[in-house]
Amino acid sequence: MSGAIFDLPLPDLLRCALACFFTGTAIKLMDDYLDAPCDKMMGKKTWAAELEAAALPYALAALSLGVAAQPAWSITIFWASYALGMRGDLSRPLNLGLTGWQEALILALIAWLVFGWQESLTSWAAMFALQAVDDLIDQRQDRLTGAVNWALRWGSVETALACALAVTILIYLHPLKLVLVFLISLAVAAVQERASRSEG
Numbered sequence: 001m002s003g004a005i006f007d008l009p010l011p012d013l014l015r016c017a018l019a020c021f022f023t024g025t026a027i028k029l030m031d032d033y034l035d036a037p038c039d040k041m042m043g044k045k046t047w048a049a050e051l052e053a054a055a056l057p058y059a060l061a062a063l064s065l066g067v068a069a070q071p072a073w074s075i076t077i078f079w080a081s082y083a084l085g086m087r088g089d090l091s092r093p094l095n096l097g098l099t100g101w102q103e104a105l106i107l108a109l110i111a112w113l114v115f116g117w118q119e120s121l122t123s124w125a126a127m128f129a130l131q132a133v134d135d136l137i138d139q140r141q142d143r144l145t146g147a148v149n150w151a152l153r154w155g156s157v158e159t160a161l162a163c164a165l166a167v168t169i170l171i172y173l174h175p176l177k178l179v180l181v182f183l184i185s186l187a188v189a190a191v192q193e194r195a196s197r198s199e200g
Contacts, residue, residue: 013176019073020180022066024188027081029059032192035147047192072115076123077181079107083124084131087148122174125166126181132163 032046033055051058066074086100093099098106111120135142135151136159142149151159170178 015070016073016176017180017184019066019070020077020184021188022062022069023074023077024181024185025192026059026063026066027078028188028192029055029062031085033059072119073123073177076111076115076120077127079111080120080124080127083107084127087150118173122170122177125169125173126177129163129166129170129178130181130185132159132166135159136163 029047029051033051035046047055063074063078066078083104086104108120108124111123132150135149136156138147139149139151139156141147143152150162154162167178
């Protein structure tokens with residue numbers, strides 16, 4: 001038996017949606033896995049906390065499915081999320097000896113060379129906008145835990161304006177990515193919350 005499910009002539013829209021879903025699943029799992037100590041302190045249950053060490057293999061499996069569905073979307077979205085996840089370590093040397101901003105710059109350059117500036121920019125803009133909205137919503141919780149939060153660091157108005165700029169870029173360059181990233185991020189959160197309740 002040769003081939004795979006994603007070798008089938010699936011519509012481009014479905015491929016993009018699957019890439020968003022599986023990549024978003026991987027990002028959420030890894031993010032919750034890294035935030036497990038803070039979440040436990042807040043009494044917050046996540047699927048990653050229930051899976052414990054198994055969360056990382058599941059995240060890698062989900063990411064591989066996203067790449068199989070639509071490589072450019074999956075990889076650039078994941079790299080953008082990784083880069084934004086280092087926002088609290090921009091000036092601190094990391095394990096590879098590079099600072100957060102240096103690692104983010106290298107990823108941005110590779111993405112630009114491999115996938116083109118528009119694919120890369122729109123993925124960065126989509127993840128930036130999504131993170132900005134999340135920070136605006138989570139201000140109270142992040143103030144209690146000491147988590148990095150743009151709304152607390154820059155101000156709510158400034159963060160909202162930066163988010164609006166990112167959304168405007170997406171509307172102009174790639175409205176489909178804007179819609180899919182935001183809608184499917186809600187679906188990913190709902191699926192993992194349901195999984196957490198089932199595991200519990």
